[in-house]
Amino acid sequence: MQQTLPPAAADAERHRQERRAFLYLPLLALAVTVVVELFNHKSFTDGPASFWRFMTEEPLAFLVNFLIVLLTLCPAFFLRRRAFWCALVSFLWLICGGVNGFILLNRMTPFTVADLTVFETGLDTVPNYLSTGYIILLIAALVLVAAGLVLLFWKGPRSSCPLRTRILTGIGAMAVSGALMGGGCALAFFTGNLSDQFANLAFAYEDYGFSYCFLQTWLNRGIRRPANYSQKAVADIVRSVEEKTAALSADPQTDVNVIFIQLESYIDPSMIQGLELSEDPVPNWTALKEAYSSGYLTVPVVGAGTANTEFEVLTGMSSRFFGPGEYPFQTCLKDQTVESVAYDLKENGYATHAIHNHRAAFYSRNEVYPNLGFDDFTALEYMPAVEKTPTNWAKDGVLKDQILQALDVTEDQADLVFTVSVQGHGKYPMEPELEDPAVTVEACPDEAYRWALEYYVNQIHEMDAFVGDLIQELEARDERTVLVLYGDHLPALGLEAENMESSSLYRTEYIIWDNFGLEQQDEPLAAYQLSAAVLGRLGITTGLMTAFQQTCREEPTYRADLRMLQYDALYGKGYCYEGEARYRPTEMEMGMVPIEITGMEQRAGDWFILGENFTPYCVVTQNGQLLDTEYEAPWLLRVTEEPNTADYRDLEISVVDKHNEVLSNTE
Numbered sequence: 001m002q003q004t005l006p007p008a009a010a011d012a013e014r015h016r017q018e019r020r021a022f023l024y025l026p027l028l029a030l031a032v033t034v035v036v037e038l039f040n041h042k043s044f045t046d047g048p049a050s051f052w053r054f055m056t057e058e059p060l061a062f063l064v065n066f067l068i069v070l071l072t073l074c075p076a077f078f079l080r081r082r083a084f085w086c087a088l089v090s091f092l093w094l095i096c097g098g099v100n101g102f103i104l105l106n107r108m109t110p111f112t113v114a115d116l117t118v119f120e121t122g123l124d125t126v127p128n129y130l131s132t133g134y135i136i137l138l139i140a141a142l143v144l145v146a147a148g149l150v151l152l153f154w155k156g157p158r159s160s161c162p163l164r165t166r167i168l169t170g171i172g173a174m175a176v177s178g179a180l181m182g183g184g185c186a187l188a189f190f191t192g193n194l195s196d197q198f199a200n201l202a203f204a205y206e207d208y209g210f211s212y213c214f215l216q217t218w219l220n221r222g223i224r225r226p227a228n229y230s231q232k233a234v235a236d237i238v239r240s241v242e243e244k245t246a247a248l249s250a251d252p253q254t255d256v257n258v259i260f261i262q263l264e265s266y267i268d269p270s271m272i273q274g275l276e277l278s279e280d281p282v283p284n285w286t287a288l289k290e291a292y293s294s295g296y297l298t299v300p301v302v303g304a305g306t307a308n309t310e311f312e313v314l315t316g317m318s319s320r321f322f323g324p325g326e327y328p329f330q331t332c333l334k335d336q337t338v339e340s341v342a343y344d345l346k347e348n349g350y351a352t353h354a355i356h357n358h359r360a361a362f363y364s365r366n367e368v369y370p371n372l373g374f375d376d377f378t379a380l381e382y383m384p385a386v387e388k389t390p391t392n393w394a395k396d397g398v399l400k401d402q403i404l405q406a407l408d409v410t411e412d413q414a415d416l417v418f419t420v421s422v423q424g425h426g427k428y429p430m431e432p433e434l435e436d437p438a439v440t441v442e443a444c445p446d447e448a449y450r451w452a453l454e455y456y457v458n459q460i461h462e463m464d465a466f467v468g469d470l471i472q473e474l475e476a477r478d479e480r481t482v483l484v485l486y487g488d489h490l491p492a493l494g495l496e497a498e499n500m501e502s503s504s505l506y507r508t509e510y511i512i513w514d515n516f517g518l519e520q521q522d523e524p525l526a527a528y529q530l531s532a533a534v535l536g537r538l539g540i541t542t543g544l545m546t547a548f549q550q551t552c553r554e555e556p557t558y559r560a561d562l563r564m565l566q567y568d569a570l571y572g573k574g575y576c577y578e579g580e581a582r583y584r585p586t587e588m589e590m591g592m593v594p595i596e597i598t599g600m601e602q603r604a605g606d607w608f609i610l611g612e613n614f615t616p617y618c619v620v621t622q623n624g625q626l627l628d629t630e631y632e633a634p635w636l637l638r639v640t641e642e643p644n645t646a647d648y649r650d651l652e653i654s655v656v657d658k659h660n661e662v663l664s665n666t667e
Contacts, residue, residue, distance in 0.1 A: 025086070080158040084153045222571055226567055238544065258341075316341075341416065356378075357399055480516045482512060521537070595653050628640045
């Protein structure tokens with residue numbers, strides 16, 4: 001029989017509960033913060049030195065991170081199920097910290113809120129980093145924790161404090177912890193222990209702590225409104241650009257094919273100091289640098305973040321003006337258009353093609369590319385069966401025929417072909433993976449990465465061969481062509497700035513090849529200056545952003561004016577386009593060539609669908625129902641269930657990605 005405490009004893013017990021809560025919550029917040037920062041500083045793999053430096057040299061930053069965690073625990077005072085709330089919040093922080101630690105082991109950019117916007121993309125790449133066994137164990141652990149939380153909610157302890165007491169206590173706790181956090185942030189900003197400007201995201205996480213930086217990537221998004229933003233300020237920039245552009249005398253060459261190839265994680269290994277190889281793994285790249293325009297390319301990301309380099313090259317805009325770790329492909333470009341090299345060349349009569357040998361939905365490219373002016377997009381799902389690397393990325397050799405096909409499908413137009421490769425993608429195996437590598441590592445700056453480096457240089461050796469093969473094909477064609485090659489970011493190989501010949505983790509290289517004798521001009525460029533520089537060599541000045549990059553790079557107000565134009569075009573009133581939406585989304589086709597059914601026949605109990613341009617992702621569809629389909633060849637599919645029709649005109653083909661998302665249907 002349950003005993004009821006007398007009122008005085010009950011009040012005393014409730015006061016003890018409150019006092020214990022005020023003690024336990026800070027201790028729990030401290031423990032959670034310490035574990036999260038151990039993950040953040042890779043202490044479980046690299047030792048405690050970085051964590052200890054953070055604790056001793058950045059105590060105010062650590063205090064702010066502790067207070068952020070504490071503030072998220074304080075709502076427990078409002079609730080009866082305090083233990084459940086504390087367990088749930090602590091679990092979420094620890095999961096985020098663990099995910100950050102795992103990501104830092106596999107790439108050089110930490111975990112941000114922007115990664116949650118590409119959650120499906122992240123899940124898609126997990127098998128490339130973890131074995132099936134580890135994935136099963138991870139899922140089992142998450143299921144057990146979830147079951148534990150459910151049990152704690154159902155059977156766990158409950159506060160006996162009345163609602164009024166809980167509300168007053170909760171308000172007091174939130175007010176005190178909030179005031180402490182505000183004061184801690186103000187002091188840390190004053191002393192320079194914190195900043196909201198992250199020149200280097202990875203270094204910011206190390207210096208300012210995970211909790212603070214992670215929240216910054218959530219709260220600090222988009223482009224901040226410039227203090228002097230106005231219609232007159234924008235008009236002054238536009239007028240200056242127009243005057244400078246009018247003074248240019250070059251005649252535009254609009255009969256030249258323009259091909260961009262963004263090479264995944266590609267750098268010349270000779271840029272890595274202390275790395276000695278059995279032979280030059282990139283002989284084509286080495287020869288091209290000597291004969292054609294080339295130079296360092298400053299990119300916005302390191303070790304990951306391909307889409308942001310892509311954004312900069314396509315739009316001429318800097319991703320550094322956005323929130324830390326933000327992907328414009330996942331935010332502002334999903335629902336609006338913006339000037340791009342594709343739109344600029346379309347105004348000059350070009351056909352515009354995008355090619356990527358990975359999933360169409362990766363970084364939402366299938367949604368964003370229409371807003372960037374592309375006529376068609378050929379992703380992995382629209383390519384024939386491709387060869388894969390040992391870590392399951394598509395090899396880049398498949399891109400050669402795709403690029404040539406893009407040039408062929410529009411015989412009466414010049415073409416822009418924007419290509420994004422994937423073969424060089426990490427994770428790079430830390431143990432021997434290749435049985436007979438073409439290139440071997442003789443010496444390296446960090447022996448722990450010997451096998452990862454050997455795997456990497458052999459992948460880019462094949463990528464270099466693809467570049468050489470493509471150039472041979474382009475030289476044999478009777479079409480004037482410019483080919484722009486560049487790396488999107490450094491590979492995630494534990495490199496430090498002092499390991500690089502350029503003394504920077506944010507520099508790759510570019511090459512501008514042509515077959516009609518353009519003057520060689522070697523200069524360093526930022527990724528957002530590259531497309532304008534290429535068009536400038538052809539005398540094409542179409543587009544405000546292109547003309548701005550061509551004429552204003554040396555102006556003292558260059559960075560401020562660039563930010564003004566970006567804000568106006570993406571978040572402001574659109575004064576630069578006279579208040580009207582200048583660009584309309586394209587009616588982009590998926591794939592360059594139509595997928596067609598030309599017949600069907602039955603053999604040995606199975607139905608075979610005859611047609612053209614089939615891929616391994618094609619599924620036969622009848623009345624909206626997907627039928628079990630097996631890919632046989634580009635002209636043949638096998639249907640292993642009864643289609644209930646003998647007329648092929650009753651059937652359609654759906655292209656379905658690995659997550660069962662239907663990308664397109666034949667009509």
